[in-house]
Amino acid sequence: MDESDEIQKLIDDISFRKSNSKDYKKMRIEEISKELRDVMKFEQESIKKIEEFEKIHSPDLIKYAKILCKNTTEREIKQIQEIYLEKIDKEYLSSK
Numbered sequence: 001m002d003e004s005d006e007i008q009k010l011i012d013d014i015s016f017r018k019s020n021s022k023d024y025k026k027m028r029i030e031e032i033s034k035e036l037r038d039v040m041k042f043e044q045e046s047i048k049k050i051e052e053f054e055k056i057h058s059p060d061l062i063k064y065a066k067i068l069c070k071n072t073t074e075r076e077i078k079q080i081q082e083i084y085l086e087k088i089d090k091e092y093l094s095s096k
Contacts, residue, residue: 013046014069
């Protein structure tokens with residue numbers, strides 16, 4: 001696999017996350033917490049890979065990958081956080 005295929009695969013993986021959204025409202029708090037950790041780990045690993053590609057790929061492709069990764073993961077993290085906080089409020093804080 002050459003370098004351009006690798007960066008394209010990473011971009012595809014990031015795009016797939018965007019299209020493969022889960023229904024967090026149906027999950028338990030523990031599951032949501034795990035999902036949040038997974039998204040954050042995915043973001044860190046993706047950024048690390050993108051930075052490795054910076055040396056060999058066109059700046060435009062790298063910039064696109066960074067923006068896509070940032071926007072996709074931030075959107076997913078925000079969605080998870082909202083639901084997570086709602087569930088904590090409903091299940092733990094309201095029950096006291």
